Amino acid sequence: MDITVNILLTIATAATPLLIAAIGELVVERSGVLNLGVEGMMIMGAVGGFGAGYLTGSPWIGLLAAIIVGALFSLLFAVMTLSLATNQVATGLSLTLLGLGLSGMIGTSFVGQPGVRLPNLDIPGLSSIPVVGKLIFGQDPVFYISIALTAAVMWFLFKTRTGLTLRSIGDSHTSAHALGIKVIRYRYLAVMFGGACAGLAGGHLSLVYTPQWVENMSAGRGWIALALVVFASWRPWRVLAGAYIFGAVWIGQLHAQAFGIPVPSQFLSSLPYLATIVVLVLISRNKRLTMMNTPASLGQPFVPDR
Amino acid sequence: MGGTVSANHDRANLLEGRGLTKIFGTLTACDHIDLNIAKGEIHALLGENGAGKSTLVKMLFGSLEPNSGEIFWDGKPVKITSPGVAKKLGIGMVFQHFSLFEALTAAENIALSLNDGSPISTIAAKARALSFSYGLPLDPDSLVGDLSVGERQRIEIIRCLLQTPQLIILDEPTSVLTPQEADKLFETLERLRSEGKSILYISHRLEEVKRICDRATVLRHGKVVGHCNPREETAASLARMMVGSEVKAVVRAPAEGIETASALLEIRGLSRKPATPFAIPLKNINLTVRAGEVIGIAGVAGNGQGELFESVSGEVLQQDAGSVRIRGKDAGAFSITGRRLMGAAFVPEERLGHGAAPRMKLSENLLLSRHATDGKAFVGSGGMVKNGSVYSAAQRIITAMDVRKSAPDPEAAALSGGNLQKFIVGRELDRKPSVMIVNQPTWGVDAGAAAHIRQALIELARSGSAVLVISQDLDELFELSDAIAVMHNGELSKPLPIAEATFEKIGLLMGGAEPGHAEHGMEVA
Numbered sequence: 001m002d003i004t005v006n007i008l009l010t011i012a013t014a015a016t017p018l019l020i021a022a023i024g025e026l027v028v029e030r031s032g033v034l035n036l037g038v039e040g041m042m043i044m045g046a047v048g049g050f051g052a053g054y055l056t057g058s059p060w061i062g063l064l065a066a067i068i069v070g071a072l073f074s075l076l077f078a079v080m081t082l083s084l085a086t087n088q089v090a091t092g093l094s095l096t097l098l099g100l101g102l103s104g105m106i107g108t109s110f111v112g113q114p115g116v117r118l119p120n121l122d123i124p125g126l127s128s129i130p131v132v133g134k135l136i137f138g139q140d141p142v143f144y145i146s147i148a149l150t151a152a153v154m155w156f157l158f159k160t161r162t163g164l165t166l167r168s169i170g171d172s173h174t175s176a177h178a179l180g181i182k183v184i185r186y187r188y189l190a191v192m193f194g195g196a197c198a199g200l201a202g203g204h205l206s207l208v209y210t211p212q213w214v215e216n217m218s219a220g221r222g223w224i225a226l227a228l229v230v231f232a233s234w235r236p237w238r239v240l241a242g243a244y245i246f247g248a249v250w251i252g253q254l255h256a257q258a259f260g261i262p263v264p265s266q267f268l269s270s271l272p273y274l275a276t277i278v279v280l281v282l283i284s285r286n287k288r289l290t291m292m293n294t295p296a297s298l299g300q301p302f303v304p305d306r
Numbered sequence: 307m308g309g310t311v312s313a314n315h316d317r318a319n320l321l322e323g324r325g326l327t328k329i330f331g332t333l334t335a336c337d338h339i340d341l342n343i344a345k346g347e348i349h350a351l352l353g354e355n356g357a358g359k360s361t362l363v364k365m366l367f368g369s370l371e372p373n374s375g376e377i378f379w380d381g382k383p384v385k386i387t388s389p390g391v392a393k394k395l396g397i398g399m400v401f402q403h404f405s406l407f408e409a410l411t412a413a414e415n416i417a418l419s420l421n422d423g424s425p426i427s428t429i430a431a432k433a434r435a436l437s438f439s440y441g442l443p444l445d446p447d448s449l450v451g452d453l454s455v456g457e458r459q460r461i462e463i464i465r466c467l468l469q470t471p472q473l474i475i476l477d478e479p480t481s482v483l484t485p486q487e488a489d490k491l492f493e494t495l496e497r498l499r500s501e502g503k504s505i506l507y508i509s510h511r512l513e514e515v516k517r518i519c520d521r522a523t524v525l526r527h528g529k530v531v532g533h534c535n536p537r538e539e540t541a542a543s544l545a546r547m548m549v550g551s552e553v554k555a556v557v558r559a560p561a562e563g564i565e566t567a568s569a570l571l572e573i574r575g576l577s578r579k580p581a582t583p584f585a586i587p588l589k590n591i592n593l594t595v596r597a598g599e600v601i602g603i604a605g606v607a608g609n610g611q612g613e614l615f616e617s618v619s620g621e622v623l624q625q626d627a628g629s630v631r632i633r634g635k636d637a638g639a640f641s642i643t644g645r646r647l648m649g650a651a652f653v654p655e656e657r658l659g660h661g662a663a664p665r666m667k668l669s670e671n672l673l674l675s676r677h678a679t680d681g682k683a684f685v686g687s688g689g690m691v692k693n694g695s696v697y698s699a700a701q702r703i704i705t706a707m708d709v710r711k712s713a714p715d716p717e718a719a720a721l722s723g724g725n726l727q728k729f730i731v732g733r734e735l736d737r738k739p740s741v742m743i744v745n746q747p748t749w750g751v752d753a754g755a756a757a758h759i760r761q762a763l764i765e766l767a768r769s770g771s772a773v774l775v776i777s778q779d780l781d782e783l784f785e786l787s788d789a790i791a792v793m794h795n796g797e798l799s800k801p802l803p804i805a806e807a808t809f810e811k812i813g814l815l816m817g818g819a820e821p822g823h824a825e826h827g828m829e830v831a
Contacts, residue, residue, distance in 0.1 A: 164410070164414055164418060168407045168418050172408075177369070178369060178405040180388050180390035180419075181418070291409070291582065292409045292449070292451070293409070294409075
């Protein structure tokens with residue numbers, strides 16, 4: 001029983017950074033902007049979070065720093081693509097490359113240093129209930145933030161007027177502009193929200209998952225988050241499902257490798273990717289719903305003619 | 307004319323533009339334009355494509371900022387810096403290219419432009435009530451992507467009316483309506499005028515301007531060339547003001563012996579599943595075009611005309627090779643090049659990006675479309691391109707079609723819409739194809755170039771080719787067709803010989819009436 005609980009807990013820890021980064025990118029893409037810099041923003045958040053936590057000794061300040069660093073780093077992307085209308089794909093890729101390089105440089109003195117870890121939630125009495133106690137009341141704080149964030153984004157996008165406006169910009173920025181909606185302002189805010197989320201996801205890596213700094217420690221999670229958004233056809237609950245499927249298969253194959261199952265380890269390592277794609281493709285079969293949820297102006301630069 | 311002006315002096319001006327100028331790079335789109343719109347009038351803004359009408363109204367609606375000039379609203383100077391400011395003043399706009407969001411419902415689309423924070427359900431109820439009171443029924447919960455262009459137009463109008471504007475700007479509102487739907491719109495506009503609202507009506511359709519407008523301002527090349535009372539003018543005199551010279555009328559000699567001529571293009575039971583969730587399926591289409599005749603296909607945009615063109619031209623292949631036959635041979639399994647080699651020629655709807663590669667020279671565009679059919683003339687041994695003969699062929703087309711250009715062999719994108727269209731049509735005519743299929747031959751083309759293209763198509767048919775023209779412009783189809791068939795919701799009606807066709811009959815078919823059961827069609831209008 002304890003093993004099952006532990007496995008479930010590790011799955012949640014593996015899925016949390018993916019979910020947070022993907023939810024942030026979902027909001028960005030719903031506004032019609034494609035930011036391929038998630039990986040770069042994440043690693044910057046990781047190094048910023050680790051550094052601030054290490055220097056102040058407070059993991060909470062570290063987490064806050066991760067969010068701020070992610071948002072500020074995404075501002076660079078926003079200025080380039082929104083104010084200067086550069087190509088979003090090229091700018092996003094360079095943001096990732098810049099983030100990976102810059103974080104490595106900033107982090108040289110952090111390598112091998114002991115980090116600080118955010119404590120798990122511990123509610124006396126509740127957390128010690130067998131099985132569910134630890135799962136529901138005993139996880140790290142970022143896990144709760146990720147679930148609340150998903151629910152909040154769902155409510156924001158589909159229940160509020162501002163969310164409707166954001167979706168309309170993603171559908172057609174020219175129409176939105178013609179109605180007098182401030183397209184660029186909305187997109188700035190969306191991009192920075194995405195950056196803050198990616199930073200938070202990075203902070204989770206260096207303050208919860210493995211509380212230390214290792215170069216390239218994001219290890220492609222930003223790319224997985226990007227893929228999740230597309231395969232989840234821009235719908236929050238599917239992103240959540242995708243992140244947890246990925247996390248589950250990832251942890252599952254690690255255990256399988258540890259048990260020495262006679263299957264090539266390369267195949268096992270590729271399983272999480274395969275499983276996530278297959279499941280999300282299967283739930284996105286409804287072409288009509290997919291079309292409705294795809295932001296039609298995704299990736300197109302917008303230059304209002306005045 | 308003088309009488310009209312003084313009659314309108316009694317009424318106060320609602321909006322007055324003085325010396326409005328807008329410059330894009332080297333082009334002066336609007337050059338010191340003065341425009342007065344009185345309270346309670348329907349004011350027409352006339353002009354050809356590129357005369358500056360859209361630029362002018364975009365300045366009035368705040369989407370564009372004038373380089374110089376002033377705008378007065380109710381006698382007070384105002385700066386309209388954004389569409390939001392225009393809406394606050396009381397200006398509403400119905401756009402030519404819809405500003406709707408396809409993935410949202412009608413009610414959500416309306417809510418986005420109201421911005422008053424009331425719940426969607428309240429807005430939906432208000433929209434439903436208003437739409438029925440104006441006789442423009444609307445289902446607020448339907449998804450815009452599923453609606454016809456006519457229904458989308460209604461959403462635009464209702465959305466505009468819900469903002470209770472004093473001035474309503476309509477940009478080419480009837481280009482996507484059936485004649486019956488247009489009549490409904492005119493009733494609405496007259497009712498709005500009787501409520502004291504002003505309307506700025508932009509159109510190039512002179513008959514409807516004569517019918518509903520009180521005054522007109524005519525633009526040509528970005529300048530005001532005259533004011534008039536359209537009711538006192540004839541369509542010909544209005545056209546002369548717009549174009550600045552007489553427009554040559556298209557001559558169509560009667561076609562003879564067509565019944566016995568050979569069928570060069572045959573479409574037999576052509577069906578096609580929708581390619582995307584919002585696309586139209588083609589349902590069992592049958593049509594024969596014989597040597598010597600021009601057949602027109604009418605229909606409101608988005609009823610499957612684009613899908614039909616793609617299927618017939620070979621952009622999409624058919625399962626049943628016999629469903630498209632060219633010169634008596636099955637062509638359904640052949641691609642565009644294969645069908646060209648059988649003697650067919652195609653002119654698609656979009657000029658830039660589909661009919662021509664924008665950043666390539668005219669001669670290169672010629673080679674792109676004809677390297678297979680004119681292989682011997684354009685490509686030498688070892689696959690080397692004979693640049694000289696391609697260039698001279700391009701020049702031959704340019705001369706034949708009277709293409710006006712600034713360089714000997716300019717890039718396609720450097721030409722105006724009308725001149726590029728003349729080149730693209732000419733490129734196909736130059737091959738003397740036995741089957742010619744054209745989608746929207748003169749969309750967005752000025753009157754002179756349009757007449758030239760239409761005349762060329764008629765002459766091609768009379769020299770023994772089969773010509774199929776798909777168009778939204780009914781005037782055009784009546785000018786050049788020997789028979790008109792109508793497309794509605796993916797189905798094609800039987801062609802009506804031109805002698806029997808009237809605007810009313812065609813309009814009913816466009817609205818979905820069965821031939822002979824006209825009354826059922828009215829539910830759509």
